Amino acid sequence: MKKLLLSILLLASATFLFAEDGYDLWMRYKAVENKSLLTSYKSLLKEITIKGNSATMQIVKDELIKASEGMLNQVPLFNDSLIDGNLVIGNIGLFGTPGPSPTITIKEIGSEGFVISKRNIKGKSQINITANTDIGVLYGVFHFLRLLQTEHPIDKLEFTSAPKLQLRLLNHWDNLDRTVERGYAGFSLWNWHTLPGLIDKRYIDYARANASIGINGTVLTNVNANATILTAPYLSKVAALANTFRPYGIKVYLTARFSAPIEIGGLKTADPLDEGVRNWWKEKAREIYSYIPDFGGFLVKANSEGQPGPQDYKRTHADGANTLADAVAPFKGIVIWRAFVYAAENPDDRHKQAYDDFVPLDGKFRNNVMVQVKNGAIDFMPREPFHPLFGAMPKTPLMMEFQVTQEYLGQATNLVYLAPLFKEVLNSDTYSNGKGSTVAKVIDGSIDKHSLNGMAGVSNIGNDINWCGHPFAQANWYALGRLNWDYNLSSEKIADEWLRMTFTNNASFITNARKMMLESRDIMVQYSNPIGLHHIMGTGHHYGPAPWVSNLNRPEWNPVYYHKADSAGIGFNRTSSGSNAIAQYFPEARKVWEEINSCDEKYLLWFHHVSWHFKMKSGRTLWDELCYQFYNGAERVKQMQKNWNGLKQFVDVDRFEHVKQLLGIQYSEAVWWRNACLLYFQTFSKMPIPSHYEKPDKSLEYYKSLRFPFAPGN
């Protein structure tokens, strides 16, 4: 009996020990299991020399202590005069002679890159982590710790790295009342009520996490903006956050409501060419910089979905952007102007509107303006072709906008790893300057010789204990940072790193979990938006399927606008016989979509209205192919569940159960998408769901009757 009790107690404490809540993200610093690596890491981190004593170098030190205690069960000795120690860290200016490895030139790495090198000092080998700036050193240290966390051998280390993109940003769609537009992980991290007095520990951990993946800017507020953020009491709160983030290399940006001069300035107009308005913005900028000397600048959504903007005064987006740009220019600030625009009065295909509005403005923006373009022309769909603006505005630096929060990709209940989506877009060839003019090369400025460049991700972060809602959604935050640093990294490599740091280095866990991640986005596309279908989700909250909706005020808010199903077929004809949106792409780029018979099937219904009887490459009719895709997608979620169940032994109880239960929800959502869409489209095709598939167990009426008045993020 005693024995039994004891083992129950032991079991309980083991469970307790192993339970993890996900708060530590990919910075768990768990004990290194590989014995020989452990020994070499331990001797390396025994005595560390850190040159310099800035706040950033203090962060370096704290991180090394934390990591070393966790991974090696050892507290390093810091000796800043010990130049022949094992590990010497510091920015290049602070090294005496002999400096770090002479074989690597420190010039090429710029202000944020770093060098990790090995040299021999008095017969002993020494590792140096150095950079031109302390922030570069911090990035180098995080990289080095990642090597240890992923159990990388360190006997040969000669590594130079610099970010490919300059502005690596998160865009928070956080409201001042702490709700988060399209947020599925709780409320906003920013507690405006207790700022500036209270610096929540989470602000610091948020900054650590971002610095660890190279994110160097954060837009704190929703693009559907509230002008109150630009008033003095709020600016002092913003300043407190900026002060917290600064030593981590993170700049703060705010969204600017275009009508702020009226709303908080008491002016009669917000006309960007009005002298009073221009002066108001200049004064406002001066005020902001008095609080935050390194304020990054403004992000603006204007004349889109009801937001005010320059067109309200018959001015252009360039007029609007330039007024704000002139205000921040004396302080080296920038304006990021969004190209996500479409207007109620414009009856043309929504796909075409941003291009039509912005291409004529190319060359008309000040040189501290960037135009931020969503990855696709509609709206962050599970799969969409790259936005035709990429490559079409050579005189304007274009910033990429991805959505990390999964508004249209299963929100926080579905496991969907987004790196493959990001990569698919970045690798797409625009042909703007001949073959090889990929979207990545457009945004990094290399094709059109821009010095400003960057990539933003709409954040999926909230105050849930695990930050992102779904334990695997953390990987999407991680991927945004890693691809921003180096868009050539493969999805596989990023998943591998993240899994090792977030769960375990166990090889069989990694192989299986990585496979699941890599397939997950394709699976999601299959059970929700196959063959180029898009925008057929529920109204408002965008949760689940509702392809039947046709009663919303604006045509392009209705799913029926996008799928155009009728008795003849389904899909949006965007070729020359239809809306001709396809003409916005360069000829070589659009070639793969133009002809119905040769169109890449991933985008078939995006560009064509296709007969239900059309013969697909698989030999199936379009209708049968739709059935196949929906059924196969849902079936593959079942496979994901099985895979995950097989990984139980490698994962702590809490996170294992959390993912397991979410996969259960994901399966039922996949079946819901499948049944609702097929039953609805069947009312047009009048064709049967092939008999070898299990029949939908609910009626179309049932699916139509579902309501989610309190779905999150809306």
Ligand code: GCW
């Ligand atoms: O995807 C849509 C979202 C809106 C969002 C808008 C935008 C912030 O449904 O919630 O508004 O895009 O990107 O501006």
